[in-house]
Amino acid sequence: MSKTKKRPRQSRAVHDEERFVTDLDYTGGFIHDLPGPSEHLGLGQESFEERVAKLVKDWGCNGKEDYIAELINTALKLAKDGSEELDLKIVNRAVKEMRYANRVFLPYRKRRKITVFGSARTQPGDAEYEAAVEFCRRMTDHGFMVITGAGPGIMEAGNLGAGPGNSFGLRIQLPFEAGANSFIDGDPKLINFKYFFTRKLSFVKEAHAAALFPGGFGTMDEGFETMTLIQTGKAIIFPIVMIDAPGGVYWKEFRDFISNHLLRLRLISEEDLDLFKVTDSVDDAVDEIVSFYRVFHSYRYVRDKLVIRLNHPISQASVIRLNDEHGDFLLSGRYELSKPLPVEADQPEIAVLPRLVCTPRRSHYGKMRKMIDALNQSEITT
Numbered sequence: 001m002s003k004t005k006k007r008p009r010q011s012r013a014v015h016d017e018e019r020f021v022t023d024l025d026y027t028g029g030f031i032h033d034l035p036g037p038s039e040h041l042g043l044g045q046e047s048f049e050e051r052v053a054k055l056v057k058d059w060g061c062n063g064k065e066d067y068i069a070e071l072i073n074t075a076l077k078l079a080k081d082g083s084e085e086l087d088l089k090i091v092n093r094a095v096k097e098m099r100y101a102n103r104v105f106l107p108y109r110k111r112r113k114i115t116v117f118g119s120a121r122t123q124p125g126d127a128e129y130e131a132a133v134e135f136c137r138r139m140t141d142h143g144f145m146v147i148t149g150a151g152p153g154i155m156e157a158g159n160l161g162a163g164p165g166n167s168f169g170l171r172i173q174l175p176f177e178a179g180a181n182s183f184i185d186g187d188p189k190l191i192n193f194k195y196f197f198t199r200k201l202s203f204v205k206e207a208h209a210a211a212l213f214p215g216g217f218g219t220m221d222e223g224f225e226t227m228t229l230i231q232t233g234k235a236i237i238f239p240i241v242m243i244d245a246p247g248g249v250y251w252k253e254f255r256d257f258i259s260n261h262l263l264r265l266r267l268i269s270e271e272d273l274d275l276f277k278v279t280d281s282v283d284d285a286v287d288e289i290v291s292f293y294r295v296f297h298s299y300r301y302v303r304d305k306l307v308i309r310l311n312h313p314i315s316q317a318s319v320i321r322l323n324d325e326h327g328d329f330l331l332s333g334r335y336e337l338s339k340p341l342p343v344e345a346d347q348p349e350i351a352v353l354p355r356l357v358c359t360p361r362r363s364h365y366g367k368m369r370k371m372i373d374a375l376n377q378s379e380i381t382t
Helices: 016-020 046-059 066-080 087-106 127-141 154-162 198-206 217-232 250-263 270-275 280-293 316-325 342-346 366-376
Strands: 114-115 144-150 167-172 190-193 209-212 241-242 277-280 296-302 305-310 332-340 355-360
Touching: 016 250, 066 087, 087 144, 087 167, 087 198, 114 154, 114 198, 114 217, 127 144, 127 154, 127 241, 127 280, 144 154, 154 167, 167 198, 190 198, 198 217, 209 217, 209 280, 217 241, 217 270, 217 366, 241 250, 241 280, 241 355, 250 270, 250 277, 270 366, 277 280, 296 342, 305 366, 316 332, 316 366
Parallel strands: 114 144, 114 209, 144 167, 167 190, 209 241, 241 277
Antiparallel strands: 296 305, 305 355, 332 355
16 A cells, blocks of 8 residues: 555745746747747748738737747748648647647746656555655645656656645656546646657756656656757756665666766766766755755856856855866856846846856856856855
8 A cells, every 4th residue: 555645735835036936948048049030931922921910910919929920921831832631730739739838837937847757657655656755745845846747657646746736747648548647637737748749848848857766768768858958958957866766776777877888988978977866865856956946046148158147146255166166167258246137138037136157168068067066055145
């Protein structure tokens, strides 16, 4: 029998740093450098473009008319391209799934969230199941919401530990699996996906951290994709913890494989091993994630500059130590304390936060993670 019981609805403590959690840009600021809608992506037929523009204006798009018009133009071009019905079905369903997921997450964008991966085959009472329940319960105590795949096993344990008020479920429709687990079924924060790729986008896009418990091909796929996105700078750096049951070796042997084969053959860099942490302790896993946001808040690229927003001001001595010990992450110059840069005026809700600005090497995200860890050890000033 499982030792766990359904968790009652609880009030949630609000942590100081939550006041400054901004809408999450999972690209780490690269999205701000992307060009807006381009005129050359029009339909090439002025009369149709005018009709689309009028439709969008009449509908009302809250200042985002150009983006909506370009989406419509792209859809019309699919018809002109002679796209086959199957291709149109895939594009149509994918856009619908992304749109609905965005709608569900939107009211919670200012809450930190952790995505939890793991096997659907783990049973209540298994050490891994109980560890997942406790871990997710502890994360909600620190203000995090929990995102799972909504299925049985570790996913069920995550939703149980988080409780209904702090749970999301991203269910994949499979012919051999039943519906969502009982702790998220019927919840308005349950999202159903047909495609794995739209589901995995939400797992990473909406998260501030990820935890992996032992699992099969799906868990491995999700873990490797998350690490790849961070390693290549396509997603923000956030904590990734791989959690074994007490005394377990699943993730320990996984790390050994990475070191003994991928690293030995120079298929990855040594610094890439700093992108994740392996532990069999729930306490250590919780601390790894919570401490990541002790001083560090978020970051954004402004052309060649990396602007790191801080939850608290830090001493000049701490900045000197960063320059001495983590200068190899810099392309040029030094780490310097700063006020918000003028282009950050589009995020007024975090204008009060102090900044640390540098010119980094954009291909060394393992070194960036080590620098953030050192930043979180800084002396906090008032």
